[in-house]
Amino acid sequence: MPADELLNELRKRKVGDIQWDKGKAFCLVYHPGEEIAQTVREAYNLFFYENALNPAAFPSLRNMESEVVSMCADLFRGSGKECGNITSGGTESILLAVKTARDWAKQHKPEIKKPEIIVPETVHPAFHKAFHYFGIEGITVGLDENFRADIQQVKKAINSNTIMLVGSAPSYPHGVIDPISELANLALEHKVLMHVDACVGGFFLPFLRKLGYPVYDFDFFVEGVTSISADLHKYGFAAKGASVIIYKDNALRKHQFFVHTTWPGGIYGSPTLSGTRPGGSIAAAWTALHCIGEQGYMDLCKETMETVRQLKDGFAAIPEISLIGKPDMSLLAIGSETIDIYAVGDELSNKGWMFDRQQNPASLHFTVSTIHRQSVKEFLEDLNLAVEKVNRFSLRAMSDNLKIKAVRTLSSVLPAGLISRIQAMSAGNKSLPGRLAPLYGMMGALSGSGDLETIVLNLLDRLNSLE
């Protein structure tokens, strides 16, 4: 096919995708503004075909990688002995940190046969992926009242099989920084490793601190922290496929590497998980750091926090909605004690907004960046409308608590055939939010009111007469 036809075809295929460039997606995409993006894109193109697998062939890439790592170590207040690599993303950085810990323990704690790593409930699933891949026992601990790792539970979980503790800066679900200093103290005390997952915060928190915001210490400034992961392709605004894994020294990083010396194809060595590594993403990461610079990141950060403040104010003005925990940066989760937050989510999705739906507690999650400056007002208007609509049709607004409980319980135990019949009763009412419709239908089937038992009996009676 001719090039212009192909490119037109690609543009057409984009039509159904989320409109992140209009600020509609509170996840997945990080964009620094078109001017910077243009430069980063050009940098990627300059190294589009180059391969960082063999550093001897492309000293350009090797030097850029070293410079990025050393800039990051500096950003994370290292001592100067740190070393690391650029990886394809947060997941690879985390996989490597876990693999490194396993092999470090093989050498330094050979008596351990079943290595364990302790992680908070909110840690990114990439850790559980790593445990699955590398045969590690993951020990999950709960959170304190501020949604940070519960340090008492961590203390209890440490035993002679423990090889590493993990904390996030911040955790993705609630955007709060785990008690890194306390964790690192425990790690020192028990002579185990301590990884900080700064994948989402690594290129935000240091600038937030420089702007004068209070930021918990989370980096190499904290004694006992032995490795840090941070995603260049998130708030670093590099091209996708770029993260860093940084270790406190090269004795630790040595456990990350892989060599195979008897291959007929020659002696093969590889620093990270991938073999072939894209030159473009390394060049783009290097360029993003230099193009944006410290002042640039601080400006982006400041602008983002202004949008965060608008959102927080907007949330605070809606009595049904509450912020989960006290988010430390630009990741916000909202829940509700009085209305179905997922139904609010459905309403927002219908209007083209994209965000994550979370559980324990039920909440909606928003990752905020500068791209949302243009859309924050519209978003808050839509959120208000969504809450209003859900309120209007909420079972709670129509009836009392007991009924809702009865209907909820029944809807989960009744045979599917009955449910769909009830659903059909309310199908005519198109203005109802999707997931509320079946419950609304059931409420319609209810008659009278009274105590829970009477309600359930009445409901069962009506349902049975439907048969």
Ligand SMILES: *Cc1c(COP(=O)(O)O)cnc(C)c1O
């Ligand atoms: C995004 C993220 C990861 C994983 O990064 P990927 O680049 O998606 O693989 C890990 N930890 C945290 C806290 C994250 O936000």
